Amino acid sequence: MAPILLNCMGNDHNEYIKESVQVKNPYLDDMEEDILYHFSLSTKTHNLPEMFGDIKFVCVGGSANRMKAFAQFIHQELNLSGNPEELRDICEGTDRYCMYKVGPVLSISHGMGVPSISIHAALGTSGGVGLAPGTVVVTDKAVDYAFRPQFEQVVLGKVITRSTELDEEWPTSFCSQGRLDGALCSFSHEEKLEYLRKAYEAGVRNIEMESTVFAAMCRVCGLKAAVICVALLNRFEGDQITSSHDVLVEYQQRPQVLVSHFIKKRLGLVV
Template identity: 65%
Template sequence: MTFFLADSNKPIKTERKNYGGSQLVYVKNPHLDLMDEDILYHLDLGTKTHNLPAMFGDIKFVCMGGSPNRMKAFAQFMHKELGLKGDAKDMTDICAGTDRYCMYKVGPVLSISHGMGVPSISIMLHELIKLLHHAKCCDVTIIRIGTSGGLGIEPGCVVITDKAVDSFFKPQFEQVILDKVVVRSTELDQELAEELLECSREIEDFPTLVGHTMCTYDFYEGQGRLDGALCSFSNEKKLEYLKRAYDAGVRNIEMESTVFAAMCRLCGLKAAVVCVTLLDRLEGDQITASHEVLVEYQRRPQQLISMFIKKRLGLWNQKELLDNAVV
């Protein structure tokens, strides 16, 4: 796995530490080893104040989304799906000491919010990846679940991202470091995407497809909307741009996927992006579906990821056997 700095032709190789066949989360920062304590400020956690291996060492799946309420609901949903004891309503927000993010642990599943946009998810990912590293987590799969604007597809479709692309339809993320622009690859794990697609085929009336996801830095002008406080282009120019995006393979638009894909790739994490579409941007800019319809749409990525996790844990076949036994 290699990528190139924008100002260099020398590839940088990522490394993955392997112990006894298990894959540990890799952090590419030599300065961390020199620190007496690592404070994960925005998560309200730290290496001296918390026993991170004891708290998080068994994590195998990290699921994240923008909204704190949505990720709490997902945690409660997974509590039920995994058949865990206790009342899901009594779940404790691990990040309750901060108002930036929320985090819930459900067995081997970590559910965490990331806010909206590249800067917000980037901050969370830096601290989350360090958390997984300090906790000595192995073989972690990380998935972003959320909502998006569709492109040439019906509202309610679930898009599994194969490549996260920028506003120029390129599979890359540009990170400014000091006074240099570093270009990082945003390709996601293709085997994981195919596995998720296979899972979706087992859910009735569940429209799912694999396609490129375009990530922008802005919800209004950056996504070609006509309804922001500022707009300097015509409807014709907007449609011409969105159709070019469609022809380039883009099927949905959101605001986090490029940095998510780039950081997970660099740290050796198998990652996927699964988002439901709330509208077709070729048909309009504003979301007009009812609250009830939107709630149902938002459950679709959660339903797919639940099936995926249960299959990975061997619970889905067990449930089928139990159902057949009852019959």
């Protein structure tokens, strides 16, 4: 997938600086204090514009350890001063998330599943659909259980449908996995394979749990976003991850290397 990504990155590293977040909640303007409880931050106790005003890239992932490792990795890649081993967790006052600021990059963990991520590149692991383990997938659109590029959310008893199209500069993931190894299973092995075949024919190449809501939320806020995940297994061949720990660690580094190159190119640090 790397050649596809490199060919469409472009060279205008000022483009990201011009983008601004579109806050879709007018009530925030009237609040005396906005307490971001789960981040252990507040508009009264912290100068958020000063802390985050120079951020150009926000990278999120499910695992706290993974996002700390990414923060240390991108620190080295950008040749920043200081010891990457001494990066401070901005959310150290809570056990919900971790957050590291590394120059213009923010690295944050979001936990697991749709509810936790709804809180701009998402990078992590996934199950491949017809792909060899270790393959990195850059999502162009996230689809739901019916392979539709949309995310449905119930608000005040009404179903709100949002598009899950992602940034076209990043060259299909979906939620609802068809696994046979969960606590409950109401379908057969043959039904699972038929579902995966339909997914593959619809263009799906990997499965993970957060891409639809991530894509929808970023699109509503006017954020350029991407989902870059490595496949840990081929779901046509089974549901259990059998690769060794060392192999899995190397797999998880692959999306980080790809995102690192993208960031450096956007900052004009590489050609």
